[in-house]
Amino acid sequence: MLSVQNLNQYYGGSHILRDLSFEVPMGQVTTLLGRNGVGKTTLMKCLMGLIPAKNGTMHFGERDITHAAPHVRASMGIAYVPQGREIFSLLTVEENLQMGLATQPRGARIPDLVFELFPVLKNMLGRRGGDLSGGQQQQLAIGRALAMNPTILILDEPTEGIQPSIIKDIGYAIRVVAQRRQLAASAATDERAEVKEAIRKVAETGSVAILLVEQYYDFARDLADHYLLMERGEIIMRGLGCNMDSDGVREALAV
Ligand SMILES: Nc1ncnc2c1ncn2[C@@H]1O[C@H](COP(=O)(O)OP(=O)(O)OP(=O)(O)O)[C@@H](O)[C@H]1O
Numbered sequence: 001m002l003s004v005q006n007l008n009q010y011y012g013g014s015h016i017l018r019d020l021s022f023e024v025p026m027g028q029v030t031t032l033l034g035r036n037g038v039g040k041t042t043l044m045k046c047l048m049g050l051i052p053a054k055n056g057t058m059h060f061g062e063r064d065i066t067h068a069a070p071h072v073r074a075s076m077g078i079a080y081v082p083q084g085r086e087i088f089s090l091l092t093v094e095e096n097l098q099m100g101l102a103t104q105p106r107g108a109r110i111p112d113l114v115f116e117l118f119p120v121l122k123n124m125l126g127r128r129g130g131d132l133s134g135g136q137q138q139q140l141a142i143g144r145a146l147a148m149n150p151t152i153l154i155l156d157e158p159t160e161g162i163q164p165s166i167i168k169d170i171g172y173a174i175r176v177v178a179q180r181r182q183l184a185a186s187a188a189t190d191e192r193a194e195v196k197e198a199i200r201k202v203a204e205t206g207s208v209a210i211l212l213v214e215q216y217y218d219f220a221r222d223l224a225d226h227y228l229l230m231e232r233g234e235i236i237m238r239g240l241g242c243n244m245d246s247d248g249v250r251e252a253l254a255v
Pocket residue numbers: 011012016034035036037038039040041042043083215
């Protein structure tokens with residue numbers, strides 16, 4: 001669905017992204033792993049058009065988006081949850097979610113799915129974004145992206161600095177959104193019923209491709225259908241999520 005060919009990017013004289021080629025398939029989770037400073041966020045910014053690619057091409061379906069502006073990509077259904085969340089602190093939770101509707105037809109409502117995945121947001125609609133905890137802000141940022149009814153959801157380190165219970169909720173949401181039908185073994189029965197309902201709703205809106213940047217290995221492995229491992233601007237390993245352990249990705253990250 002999203003396909004990148006021979007992408008290169010520089011900051012001044014330093015070659016940050018080196019000839020990257022990969023695909024992000026529909027209905028699946030692709031995780032991009034790599035240590036601090038290898039170029040993950042730079043790559044996401046290139047995908048969103050926030051920094052122009054020096055050379056290479058990017059396609060969204062059949063369409064060449066290499067030179068498309070960020071708002072054009074957003075209106076095509078590419079939603080981006082940046083590293084560090086970047087919600088609007090002075091706006092309320094509800095107003096933040098409504099920002100996600102900017103790309104939707106007039107009169108569009110915040111999808112119920114957002115509140116099904118993150119019920120805490122429903123209880124805090126009138127609260128200012130800046131008064132939420134870090135984890136709640138992350139849920140809000142993901143909720144805002146989901147309000148765009150995206151075809152591709154790009155998440156840059158959503159677990160960074162967040163407590164385990166919220167990490168679990170976020171992992172769960174990613175799985176639901178990607179329409180993964182096998183649910184976490186630990187999910188309680190009533191929780192499963194809720195998720196099935198959520199999956200059904202997502203299915204009605206069409207399927208979604210997810211690109212997840214992550215440094216938290218276990219989280220990435222549990223969600224990945226495919227993985228990409230980046231080192232100094234290059235993809236040095238790639239494969240199926242279920243092979244991450246046997247491929248030695250954890251060890252490669254620790255080196
Ligand atoms: N605007 C900029 N100008 C110059 N260099 C930059 C700029 N932004 C990032 N860099 C450098 O480019 C390299 C890649 O940065 P990037 O933010 O893409 O890494 P990352 O993999 O996302 O790291 P992290 O895991 O810490 O978020 C780093 O060496 C960084 O210092």
